Amino acid sequence: MSVNWTNSRAKRLSALPPYVFARLDELKALARKEGLDLIDLGMGNPDGFAPRPVIEAAIQAFETPQFHGYPPFEGTASFREAIAKWYDRSYGVELNPDNEALPLLGSKEGLSHLALAYVNPGDVVLVPSPAYPAHFRGPLIAGATLYPIILKAEQDWLIDIDSIPEDVAKQAKILYFNYPSNPTAAVAPREFFEKIVAWAQHYEIMLVHDLCYAELSFDGYQPTSLLEIPGAKEISVEFHTLSKTYNMAGWRVGFVVGNSDIIQGLRTLKTNLDYGIFSVIQKAAETALQLPDEYVKQVQERYRQRRDFLIKGLGQLGWDIPPSRATMYLWVPCSVGMTSTDFALSVLQKTGVVVTPGNAFGEGGEGYVRVSLIADIPRLGEALQRLEDAGIRYQ
Template sequence: MIEEFHRIKRLPPYVFAEVNRLKATARARGADIIDLGMGNPDLPTPQHIVDKLVETVSKPRTHRYSASKGIPGLRRAQAAYYERRFGVKLDPETQVVATLGSKEGFANMAQAITAPGDVIIVPNPTYPIHEFGFLISGASMRHVQAGNGDDFLRAVEHACRHSIPKPIAVVLSYPSNPTAMTASLDFYKEAVALAKKLDLIILSDLAYSEIYFDDNPPHSVLEVPGAVDITVEFGSLSKTYNMPGWRMGFAVGNERLIGALARVKSYLDYGAFTPIQVAAAAALNGSQDCVSEIRRVYQSRRDCLVESFGRAGFPIPPPPATMFAWCPIPEPFRALGSVEFAKLLIEKADVAVSPGLGFGEYGEGYVRIALVENEHRIRQAARSIKKFLAQSPETMHNVIPIPQTASR
């Protein structure tokens, strides 16, 4: 028998695999699946960004190798964004690195700062790369139930004092994927003070900084005086400008940590295709009316989802930010678990969602719904779910438990 490779053995079974298989099977037989699972924006990239890409790609010199840490103009554009949006001044030469999306930045930062056996404090539930990037690097996780208040900070402190070896870093993620919770500036001030007290690096995921509702823009932890001493923050253009396939993100913050990331990346890639970087700079430097319109579309979809699903008997707490809703499973079906409930939605309602267990053990009892279909399709999904919920769980199909191994 061939033994599995060491790093592959550390990765648990993919919780979404069975749901994805059922979705593919249903589509193969002709079912019209309304896919509210993956957070894959359906809206087009704004035209002025596409135009800049087309203009730049016609120049042969841009077809050569690019810069691993990002072309200077792009790094300056990201620094200007931080000063304009958060009042935070960054040196584009030493405190900004362009990444192939925030996910790649997170994973390579894990490679840069982690030694085998190091411990990382990670909220749970959370976006999978926050955990698995470090698992691949050889680290161990200490999970803390996700939150945005004093209870979370006290749990971080407890985890730090009762872990051997002592954790080296804590992950923060606001607005959060999957829970959509946000954090106040006061929370960040307390988090920075605690991290300095405990000698922790802060790794902050700010990928949804511009997808917010109710005129309450999210903060950056770097707004806190002294936060840059211990913090790297990751951002992305994927959701802000509907550029998910372009793979354009950033890491910004502490010079030593950014330098470590840049050095690792210098051995692994030559950066994104130069025309993509030029177009990304145009997105950051140009009119932000497109961002306001994207935000308006997501808010309209959110309101439609909350209203139509609520009338269908599936109450959904309105998310204050992100393109996701974090939804408790309706009581009659809660005992089935999130994976089995998600499978039933595909089989009986032609609707796909993400099971909460895929984001960590504390995600059980929830599903994540992505706002990636238009309002007509959302209402169509609500009608199907209303019929589905009218049935008794016992009358559906035999439940085959899925191994509960999303997190360690």
């Protein structure tokens, strides 16, 4: 007997738009099968090793029997304490490690599960467009009614909360947002955070801020933590990951901090879904957060050099891209008359260079592609040469 299980899938899956990254993986696999040498600047997947002290801490923990059992649901006490100390050192934000910090299996997991913990079917969730896909896919899985806030280049890709109708604001339960931004690389001044906190307090909206690019900043710019703003902790949580700064994307470790009641709801859900993070990885992550500032400066300098090199090279091909002040991305307009998907596919097929179409991040990303700074300068130079040889220019 043959059963068509496709038709038996939960209705919540039908609400999800196609996942462009999965489609890109299929196209990349096909291209490699055909012998094409790909230069993958698509995903935000850092190149290189995790820091040596982190690896050594993991090896030592591997050799300790106590780290091989089930970890505590709330994460190890030492990792939570390291998180609290890191926030105090980085932002002057005091956290109670017992109830205001929760380790996660990467920030994506936590961002998505938070929606399951707090969103009922039909609840209104505000999400910028473009946005990191987990910011809208998690709420969609939970049955949310999404209200997309279309971001605009002329507004520096910042959320214009004044554009949100009052009837929508009164219904809204949660606002997800992310500065420094994936995918636009936009940054937000402190005044923006102050305004959004006051607005959310007025309408009693939960703020969910994704600060995963906090340390990847350049030219003297220091990103703001939402929790620096007075009163923010009453209505907010903030997510962070070790994937980017510490080259630990495959380790799957991050954390959420902020309002203890909000965090407790997420913790309650997670105790029914997973057993937390392997204690070995928590020990390694704890070590990462204790690395000296010099390590972060080296990472920043590496990405700054790649940013400058790629902006200069794209400038010679007709693009005028302002230097991003943070993140590991450039937000690049497509050639006139081409959709994001058409442009990204054309670049892939003609050159073997992989970029991510902007519409993967929502309708507000149409007309752009995201380029990740995840290759060394010689490889970026080869990518630029391939674009030039294929006649791909901004026009």
